[in-house]
Amino acid sequence: MTAPDQTESSDRRRQIMEAALKVFSTRGFQGATNKDIAEAAGGISPGLIYHYFKDKQDLFFSLLREQGRLIQLADDPQQLMSLPPREGLTLIGHSYLGMLDAPENVAIFRIILTETLRFPEVADMIRQTIVDRVFRVLRAYLQHQIDQGHIRPHDTSLGVRAFLGSIVINVIAREVLRQPEALNTTNDQIVAMAVEIFLHGLSRVGGPPDV
Amino acid sequence: MTAPDQTESSDRRRQIMEAALKVFSTRGFQGATNKDIAEAAGGISPGLIYHYFKDKQDLFFSLLREQGRLIQLADDPQQLMSLPPREGLTLIGHSYLGMLDAPENVAIFRIILTETLRFPEVADMIRQTIVDRVFRVLRAYLQHQIDQGHIRPHDTSLGVRAFLGSIVINVIAREVLRQPEALNTTNDQIVAMAVEIFLHGLSRVGGPPDV
Amino acid sequence: MTAPDQTESSDRRRQIMEAALKVFSTRGFQGATNKDIAEAAGGISPGLIYHYFKDKQDLFFSLLREQGRLIQLADDPQQLMSLPPREGLTLIGHSYLGMLDAPENVAIFRIILTETLRFPEVADMIRQTIVDRVFRVLRAYLQHQIDQGHIRPHDTSLGVRAFLGSIVINVIAREVLRQPEALNTTNDQIVAMAVEIFLHGLSRVGGPPDV
Amino acid sequence: MTAPDQTESSDRRRQIMEAALKVFSTRGFQGATNKDIAEAAGGISPGLIYHYFKDKQDLFFSLLREQGRLIQLADDPQQLMSLPPREGLTLIGHSYLGMLDAPENVAIFRIILTETLRFPEVADMIRQTIVDRVFRVLRAYLQHQIDQGHIRPHDTSLGVRAFLGSIVINVIAREVLRQPEALNTTNDQIVAMAVEIFLHGLSRVGGPPDV
């Protein structure tokens, strides 16, 4: 008659993880108390967390694992591959940057930066569930464009990092350092600049006409 | 004949700060206990820390402040300005990246990423003592090259971030995420790629000959 | 049939306050450790105190506030007013002195003397919850007796203090200074002397016959 | 050539005791740190205290002992005894109350109230050096007046306390409870009221004419 227990239980579990995501992202792993999390989860009792998770660290890792899986990337390689460099990179850039705009993902991003030092496993986990996926897609795309003759051959591992770095640093400047200039920059500007540089550079010599 | 002995007390202070730098950078502000720091400072009594610093936060901030001041940048603008783009950017890139190679500075970098969320003041301090100085030098250089006609006019704020981002991300990949590919990359490769992309991009169309 | 069990938690709270009252009154606020209090409260864990009180000062103030409320005074003004001076003052004197006989109230009295310097708020609180109430009753009574022509007009504020002072000093002599002579004096003697003096004085000139 | 060491040393000792008197009286024994005292003593080093006193408690007791001795009372019994009741009591009252007006003595008074509970020895010491002396003088005076037929025979121990209590309570009301009415009262008013009550009481029946 009643809804299956399983669902109800999963809801509660998810509710706790969502609360934990918020709290961990603002206070860090050590700074977040179980009481904080319990309150953020709609005022449940701190003890209840231990019905769903072995301990605080288990909650933390479960959170990263499951949240990491939810992150959506430019994951339609089929369609991506057929795009020419400017369009493809713009798509990837926006996809990646847009991902960092969703509050849950900013939270994850903060946690990565914050807790990776304390828990080496977090670095591994994040690499496996997020970073490597992005890199794989982007490297495949670059290789494809090289094969197509649109882009010069180069160390794509370095190339991928250079391209993503020129985008991601803006998020750090915004969210971590809160640099005034960075706060006024739109995602469009960021991606356009990253793509333009990646493809043509800013040198006047031998480059395309002025931007 | 020798320098006066009065440095003894300052030595102890410095000794504590150096220990704290290590401990904070691996365990974070909250994770570092005074006991840890006291042990790292050669087994002194934890109470002694309070002779030199008001409290843990004072130690932390003193540390960042004084360490931040020590960071040496490509600070000879005179010589820098006269260099053509490739040489100038390479110099800046190496200067910046080399700075991050010194263990104390990697520690500072980790702390920045880690504690900036918990202490907004840290973001301010770091911006003032480090980031803004780097940005100022680099923006001035770019503007100069634009004025000279070597580089196309563009939003230099975005340009600076793009260039530095394509370098700094390698440090994150190395030190934070410990990506295997990033660990095998030399500083020379990183800077060369960043400069090449920044100046000419990787597009075959209208670009220079293959790298 | 029996009262609901929900008092369990309040019982614990009260148990802690009672223990604290004892410990504070003998060791003072600073001298009382949470360990002392926890042990006096039946060997509970010191941490448990923080379930019921924000911190040590909150426990201390809660204690004074709630205990202060419990103090019963000659609070039936109706009946009091109709009594002639000797009976009325004797009643008030005994009521006040008897109050100081209860061990909890001696404890409160000690705390007042002891901590009022460190916490000005304690003085305010005690004045409001205890002293002002006593003074109000007694001043009203004196004024009434003046109006009735039984007592000469005078500054009743000073009069009240004189009467109470001649009683209270015996408690100080007993409980604080432990003067041998004071220890042998009964409450009856104290009150009788205070009343006699207050009404007739001890001068032979123009006074009543010998006591 | 230099002043005798002994004096210089005594000066330093006295300087520390004076500083300690101030600090103890505002912060209590436990609340006063050696650092506080050293600073109040003109910025000497905390360690120096241990040249003159065995430990903090020794400083505290030395202080009370020596300060107690300094307190000057209505100590010319010869002259006192010859005064009639009103003049004699007024002199004693003013002498006692005036003593409490000197800041050092208010400090002592506060310390008595505050630390007597923690150190039973303090009660003994104070009783011996101050209270008993006052009582002895006053009891002798009362007995003399009784013998002279000026005052009715009574338990002079109780009588002394009643008289002093009606005065001292005003100091408590002022200094401890900070009662607004008490703050506006002059010493003259206090003593006059205490003497008037002690001699004639406030009853209209059989008393002297209105005050």
Place this chain on the structure above:
DNA sequence: GATGAATGAGTATTCATTCAT
């Protein structure tokens, strides 16, 4: 499932006291 009282192991901090200089 759910609560929240209870514990115990920690942690920052304070401070009297010592002692080398």
Place this chain on the structure above:
DNA sequence: CATGAATGAATACTCATTCAT
């Protein structure tokens, strides 16, 4: 005499975790 660095013991307070209900 005098300093102040150094210690160690104490202490208020926090919090993850457990468990009886």
